[in-house]
Amino acid sequence: MAKVTVDGIEVEVPNGATVLQACEAAGKEIPRFCYHERLSIAGNCRMCLVEVERAPKPVASCAYPVADGMKVFTDTPVVRNARRGVMEFLLINHPLDCPICDQGGECDLQDQAMGYGMDHSRYREEKRVVKDKYVGPLIKTIMTRCIQCTRCVRFAAEVAGTPELGGTNRGENMEIGTYVEKALTSELSGNLIDICPVGALTSRPYAFVSRPWELRKTDSIDVQDAVGTAIRVDSRGPEVMRILPRVNEAVNEEWMADRGRFSFDGLKRKRLDRPWVRRDGKLAPATWAEAFAAIAKKLEGLPGDRIGAIAGDLVDAESVLALKDLMAAYGSANLDCRQDGAAIDASRGDWFRFNSGIAGIDEADALLIIGSDVRREAPVLNARIRKRWSLGKLKVGVVGPKTDFTYPVKVLGEGPETLTALLAGQGFAEVLKDAQRPMVILGRGAIARPDGAAVLATAWQIAEAVGALKPDWHGFNMLHHFGGQVGALELGFVPGQGGKALGAMMGGNIDALWLLGADGFDPARIGAETFVIYQGHHGDRAAARADVILPGAAYTEKDATYVNTEGRAQQAFLAIHPPGEAREDWRILRAYSEGVGKTLPYDSLAQLRARLAQAAPCFATLDAIPASGCTDMTAPASNVALGSAPFVAALPSYHLADTIARASEVMAECASIYGGAAPRLAAE
C-alpha cells in the first residue's frame, strides 16, 4: 500500500494504482475522456492533468503510478490552466453542434467544457471535417465530433473481443473507424454508445427522439437473456424511448447486450391491447367479462388432469405463482415452463442454476462449455469470461459447434461421445482436475433434446469427477436463455404428482391449455380440439392459435420479480402502463380466480410477494445468490442413454430469439444484415 496525499487528504491505495485512482479515493473528481476504469489506459486525452509535488510539469493522472509519500494537487492554478488548455485544443476541431447532437445533456465534453472551456474560441482557421462511417444498423456515427479518445477502439478489442475498430491515418487526418466499411459484429455494440464521451457514436434508433431531461427513468431488469442485466428504462409519456444498462458489479458490471437494448420498439408493435374470444372460428374483440366467461364456461366441470398450463420465457415470477395456484385450485398438476423441452430436473436448485455465480467466473481457472454458444446466448456473461481469460491462465474447452467465442477455446468435440471421454478422465479432464476452481457451463440447449437427461447427468458427473463440486466451490453451471425461465423453475412450475409435461399435453391429451406468454414452441403441436387460452403481451404465433386472448403486460409495464440464471431474484419496476385494456398478469389471474369462486389468497402485490418468499427461498432475499458450494453430490437422475447427435446452436438467430425481438423492426433489420452467418473468426 502507498500513502498518498491528495489536496491535503491522506489516502492509502494499493501499489501500482494510478494517481487518478488515488484522487478518487480521496473523493476528488478528475475530469477525463479517454480513461475508463474497465478499459486499458491510453493516456491520450490529457484532460486528467494534476500537479504532483516535485514533478516539473502537470502529469496525466490516469497513466501515472502512485509512489509512497506522493503529494498530489488537483485544484491549483497550474492544473486549472493546463486543463483549460487541453479543453481549448479539444474544442478546436469539435463542431459545437450541441443543439442538434443526441448526446446533448449527457455529454462529458459538454459538461467539462462548462468547467474548463472558454466562453469564446480563439481559433479562426478551418475546422477539420470527417466523413461519417457506417458501422451497422444500431450505431450512428458523426465522426467530426470525435475527440479520438479511442475508448471505442479499446472496448471493441478488449471487452467485446471483436477488434474491428481502429484509428487509421495520422495526426490531423487520424480517423476512428473500421477502414473497410462493415457492420460491427459484436452483440455488445450498444455499449460503444455509452462509453463514447461525446456525440460521435450515438444510438441510431434513438436519433433525434428525445432529450435526456425529458425522460422518466425507471430501474428494471433485462429479461431478454438470462443474465439479469440491470437496466434503466427511459420513458416519455406512454412510450419507452430507450433502455440503458445500470451498474451491477455482480452481474453485468456496466455492459448490456444489444437485443435487450435495441428491441424495445417491439414493445409498441404487434401488441395485444384488448381481450379476444374466438367465435365461429374467428377471433373477435371482447370485453374482459366476456373473455373470463368464455374461459370459465370451458374449464367448469373439466377434470383437473384435462387442464394444463405452460409458462413462457419472459414471464415474471408473480404471474407464474398465480397461475400455479390457479391450476392447483382446478386440481391440475399439468404444468410446464420448459417450452424447449429441456430435461431440467427442478427438484433441486443447483441442478439448474448457474451455481458459481457470474462473479464467480472471475475466480475460475479452467472452464468447460458444453453445448452452449455463450456469446450469443448471454453476451454479457461471455464478456465476463473474456475478461477472465484476458487476465491469463484460463483454459477453455468446448463441446459443441465451433463458433467464435471471442477468446481462444479448445474444441474437444461436437457431440455427447466427447462427454463420455471427459468422464473417463481423458484429455481436457486433466486440465479441469488440475485447476483449483474448475467450472462447467452446460447450455440449456444441450439438454433440450431426447437424450437431454443423460447429458445433464453426465455433465454433473464430469463436474463431480474433476473436483468442481466442493463445499466451498460449486462449479456446475447451467446457462439459461431468457429472464423468465429460472423464476418458473424456482417456483416448481413443472409437472406435479402425475402431471403431464409439455410434450404430453400436446396432441389433444388435454382439453384446455393456459399459455402464459408461451410462444417458444410450435402451436401446431397443440391438439385441434384443445381450448387454448393465451395470456401475454404479443400477438405472436401462439396468440393466433388461441381461443381466448387475455392481454398482459410486458416486462417494462409491471412491477415484477425476475430470477436470472444464477438464481438471483431481482425486481423490475413499472416504467409505462400496459397499452389499452392490457393488465398486469397476476392481476388478470387474480381477477379471473375470483369470478370462478377460486379466489387466490392475495389481494395486493405485497401479499403475493410474501407468498413468493414462502414458495421459494430465492425470493426472500432480493439481489442475492444462494450460498455457493456443493455438499450433496447426487447427480440428477437419467433413464435415457446418451445419443450421438452433435450439439447445435440453441438460438438460431440472435436478433430474433424472443417474442419482443420478433416484433421489433430494429431487430428485423439486424437479422437481415447479420443473417444467420457466423461472424468471421477473430484472428487473435
Added chain:
Amino acid sequence: MSHPEPDHFAFDADSNAQIEKIVARYPEGKQASAVIPLLYIAQKQMGRATGSAWVPRVAMDAVAERLSMPPIRVYEVATFYFMFNTKPIGRFHLQVCGTTPCWLRGSDDVLRACKDAGHLKGYGDTSQDGLFTLSEVECLGACVNAPILAVDDDFYEDLDYDRTVALIEALRRGERPQPGSTIGRQTSAPEGGPLVLHDVPAAGE
C-alpha cells in the same frame, strides 16, 4: 476508395523466403511485431509484379493473416506511415526532401526539376505515363549532402536543377544511375575531397 483494388494478393516465393527469416526474429506469440517489415515486403512485391509499389487492402489482409492479427491493426499501421502507399503510385517514387537544410540548399530547384522533367503538377501527382509519382517527405537524415531526392529506396544527393533533370531523364530511359552524391563527393566528406588529415601517416610508414 477511388482507385481499383485487386481482389487477390498472395505472397510469392521471394517474399515468403524473406518473411520466414523476419518472423523468426520475434519470440513465439509476438509475431505481430513483424507487421512493418511484412508490409514493406508486400509493397516491394507489388512493385515487382505490377510496377507500382503500393499496398492494396488485400495485401494488408494477407499480412494480418500471416501474423494472426486482426486486420484493423494492420490497417492502422499501414495508414500511419507515409512510407506505405495505400494508393497505386508510379514506377518511380520521387521523394523530395523539403526540410530546412535541403530547402536552404535548393530543394525548391529539385522540386521544379521534378515537375518539369517528370511532367508532374505537384506533390501527390502521378505522371500521365505512369512513370513518376511526386511526394514531399520530411528529413531523410542526409543533410550534409543536401538537397536530396529519394527515388524509391535510393538517395541521390548534392542535386541541383540540371542534375535532377538528367537523373529523371536517365530513369525514363530505363537507366538506374549510381545512388549517392551526384558530384562525386566521397560519402559525406567535403566537396573536392578531404581538407584535413592529409598528412596522417599510413600504418607502417
